[in-house]
Amino acid sequence: MLLVKLAFRNIQRQRRRTLLTLLSxxxxxxxxxxxxSLAEGSYKNIIALFTTDHTGHLQVHLDDxxxxxxxxxxxxxxxxxxxxxxxxPWVRAVAPRVFAPVLAYAGNQHTPAQLIGVDPVLERQATRxxxxxxxxxxxxxxxxxDNRQPAMLGLRIAQSLNITVGDDVILISQGADGSxxxxxxxxxxxxxxxxSWDSRNVYLPMEAAQEFLAMSGRVxxxxxxxxxIDQVSRVAATLQQRLTTLTIDTWMQVEPTFYSSMETDKRxxxxxxxxxxxxxxxxxxxxxxxxxxxxxxEFGVLRAIGxxxxxxxxxxxxxxxxxxxxxxxxxxxxxxxxxxxxxxxxYPLPDPIDxxxxxFKHMLGDFSAYVFVAPMIIILTFALLVSIPPGxxxxxxxxxxxxxxx
Amino acid sequence: xxDSLLDPTLDPTLDNACSTLTKMLKxxxxxxxxxxxxxxxxxxxxxxxxxxxxxxxPAIATDTAAQATVQATVQTQAHALIDxxxxxxxxxxxxxxILMKINTPQYQREMSLSASSQGVxxxxxxxxxxxxxxxxxxxxxxxEMWNYFPKIDKIIKVPPSMMMxxxxxxxxxxxxxxxxxxxxxxxxxSLVETPEQYVITLLPRTQTVTIWxxxxxxxxxxxxxxxxxxxxxxxxxxxxxxxFSHLKxxxxxxxxxxxxxxxxxxxxxxxxxxxxxxxFNPDDLSTDVFTLRNLRRRQQE
Numbered sequence: 001m002l003l004v005k006l007a008f009r010n011i012q013r014q015r016r017r018t019l020l021t022l023l024s025x026x027x028x029x030x031x032x033x034x035x036x037s038l039a040e041g042s043y044k045n046i047i048a049l050f051t052t053d054h055t056g057h058l059q060v061h062l063d064d065x066x067x068x069x070x071x072x073x074x075x076x077x078x079x080x081x082x083x084x085x086x087x088x089p090w091v092r093a094v095a096p097r098v099f100a101p102v103l104a105y106a107g108n109q110h111t112p113a114q115l116i117g118v119d120p121v122l123e124r125q126a127t128r129x130x131x132x133x134x135x136x137x138x139x140x141x142x143x144x145x146d147n148r149q150p151a152m153l154g155l156r157i158a159q160s161l162n163i164t165v166g167d168d169v170i171l172i173s174q175g176a177d178g179s180x181x182x183x184x185x186x187x188x189x190x191x192x193x194x195x196s197w198d199s200r201n202v203y204l205p206m207e208a209a210q211e212f213l214a215m216s217g218r219v220x221x222x223x224x225x226x227x228x229i230d231q232v233s234r235v236a237a238t239l240q241q242r243l244t245t246l247t248i249d250t251w252m253q254v255e256p257t258f259y260s261s262m263e264t265d266k267r268x269x270x271x272x273x274x275x276x277x278x279x280x281x282x283x284x285x286x287x288x289x290x291x292x293x294x295x296x297x298e299f300g301v302l303r304a305i306g307x308x309x310x311x312x313x314x315x316x317x318x319x320x321x322x323x324x325x326x327x328x329x330x331x332x333x334x335x336x337x338x339x340x341x342x343x344x345x346x347y348p349l350p351d352p353i354d355x356x357x358x359x360f361k362h363m364l365g366d367f368s369a370y371v372f373v374a375p376m377i378i379i380l381t382f383a384l385l386v387s388i389p390p391g392x393x394x395x396x397x398x399x400x401x402x403x404x405x406x
Numbered sequence: 407x408x409d410s411l412l413d414p415t416l417d418p419t420l421d422n423a424c425s426t427l428t429k430m431l432k433x434x435x436x437x438x439x440x441x442x443x444x445x446x447x448x449x450x451x452x453x454x455x456x457x458x459x460x461x462x463x464p465a466i467a468t469d470t471a472a473q474a475t476v477q478a479t480v481q482t483q484a485h486a487l488i489d490x491x492x493x494x495x496x497x498x499x500x501x502x503x504i505l506m507k508i509n510t511p512q513y514q515r516e517m518s519l520s521a522s523s524q525g526v527x528x529x530x531x532x533x534x535x536x537x538x539x540x541x542x543x544x545x546x547x548x549x550e551m552w553n554y555f556p557k558i559d560k561i562i563k564v565p566p567s568m569m570m571x572x573x574x575x576x577x578x579x580x581x582x583x584x585x586x587x588x589x590x591x592x593x594x595x596s597l598v599e600t601p602e603q604y605v606i607t608l609l610p611r612t613q614t615v616t617i618w619x620x621x622x623x624x625x626x627x628x629x630x631x632x633x634x635x636x637x638x639x640x641x642x643x644x645x646x647x648x649x650f651s652h653l654k655x656x657x658x659x660x661x662x663x664x665x666x667x668x669x670x671x672x673x674x675x676x677x678x679x680x681x682x683x684x685x686f687n688p689d690d691l692s693t694d695v696f697t698l699r700n701l702r703r704r705q706q707e
Binding site: 175 | 455508510512513515536538542555557558560574575577
């Protein structure tokens with residue numbers, strides 16, 4: 001306690017130097033927090049966008065369907081399996097899907113497309129498909145009067161075939177049993193924009209898609225949405241234990257290129273911040289050394305009257321750590337409102353950035369423990385490290401050598 | 407091995423004779439009843455060969471003129487055999503009821519078809535079952551092929567790029583159905599005779615583009631029906647094998663009732679074709695069947 005009081009008094013002795021040191025450290029802290037917040041925020045935003053758009057937080061497949069999709073690799077869709085998934089408290093929604101590459105024909109035109117069979121009700125709960133309908137009506141499970149099943153087309157498909165809501169579209173593909181899949185559907189809605197992810201998709205109600213591909217009772221995928229995306233790994237592990245015959249793929253495995261580039265970017269960001277803080281602390285080292293050198297006589301006297309070297313060492317360390325803590329406090333007070341604004345409002349971008357068809361109008365931040373605590377730990381660690389050499393130096397002062405300068 | 411000996415390109419006049427003969431035969435075929443004429447020619451070549459005493463080469467084998475005659479005869483024999491095999495299930499016209507069983511590691515499928523043919527150039531297939539594919543029809547006229555899908559009411563011509571694609575998901579390609587009768591024109595043949603079999607090796611002619619690098623045709627001597635066909639790619643690797651088995655009498659004609667195509671490049675994939683019935687020159691088969699119009703019609707042929 002005495003040391004703490006002494007340390008506190010000591011740092012007030014050279015007001016200007018203390019203030020400048022505080023400023024540089026709190027500046028470093030604030031900058032680190034802001035940088036981490038913006039990076040985390042932006043990525044969280046992107047991830048939230050594509051997981052709610054079509055990926056889901058995790059996906060359930062048969063074997064290696066994710067790496068080698070084949071129409072015949074369908075898993076049996078049963079009430080039991082679905083219940084096994086929905087019974088977990090973290091799970092918000094489950095949506096089954098069926099996929100196949102098809103040729104879409106209309107009139108004299110034809111174009112390749114991706115067929116996606118969805119359950120209209122469940123898909124609406126899980127993803128934003130229903131919100132992406134630009135023209136026409138999102139299909140429901142009711143049969144139509146003319147016995148044609150409804151289809152929803154991505155914009156590029158509709159444009160290539162020169163058709164719109166109300167027209168017929170022919171789909172040809174190969175079924176899961178090798179037979180020729182062919183049928184006519186009525187276009188009920190157009191989905192998305194020219195550049196959105198779904199621009200080359202054709203959506204069919206699940207049963208129509210299963211009938212088309214001769215795979216009744218089977219689906220290729222369950223897309224699972226959670227209440228909290230941060231629980232993804234834990235839920236994946238739990239599900240894998242329950243569904244031993246199936247493969248659970250988290251969104252990180254579904255979008256591996258995005259995930260690895262994101263991790264690389266974050267890592268690069270962290271390295272830059274470390275370098276900046278390192279430079280800040282070289283300055284702090286200089287300051288602490290200076291203050292030690294100045295007080296050589298003082299330490300000599302202290303040693304002469306019986307202070308242990310360890311105590312002197314501890315004094316220097318506590319002084320530096322105290323400076324660090326105060327600057328963290330100041331930095332946090334300054335940066336917290338700023339980060340809060342970024343998280344809740346976001347900085348409006350003059351030029352919206354387009355990443356994978358998703359438009360970003362705001363640069364968002366993240367207000368989380370990681371953003372504030374990680375730089376704090378780094379700074380305290382650096383402060384500790386930086387105070388050791390001067391501390392040892394001070395502790396080694398011999399009274400005679402010191403006072404020979406008096 | 408015997409290529410140099412039997413290579414018709416070495417002697418252009420003989421080659422001309424061979425191809426003219428084949429072409430004449432083809433023309434006559436379509437008007438006169440192919441099998442009969444081929445059988446006649448075959449008998450002629452056999453007797454000719456017998457008189458030449460092929461099985462025991464004559465003492466004057468070194469004489470070039472005799473050699474040439476030997477070559478020519480063996481070539482003709484080989485050509486005749488191949489042509490005969492290729493037209494085995496045709497007549498002037500024919501009609502068959504076929505069961506096709508497709509086998510893969512992922513699924514098994516069975517289709518019931520009715521197939522009609524006119525000469526060697528035209529045929530018409532209608533899928534009768536399963537219900538999902540019933541009514542799908544295929545028409546081939548010469549080298550062109552069309553498919554019709556009743557559910558979408560669309561006639562789609564099979565473009566050259568899709569010729570190597572499988573027919574209806576089986577191990578038979580579109581090309582198998584379209585090109586199969588020009589084997590004797592596109593390939594040069596060499597014949598090896600054993601007491602039980604004729605083994606004919608087909609190698610592509612130098613000026614021709616062919617799909618297969620080599621085909622080995624094994625024919626049963628006694629019944630004059632094929633036993634096996636081996637298909638090799640241009641690197642000499644065996645790609646697929648077609649086995650003929652279960653000889654059956656179809657109104658006096660002895661034919662293998664089962665064909666099995668095994669794809670060796672896709673393990674576990676095979677297609678079996680079973681001829682449940684086979685009629686040669688049925689009275690009630692009109693030429694109307696072999697028209698694009700007929701693709702859309704719903705009745706049975």
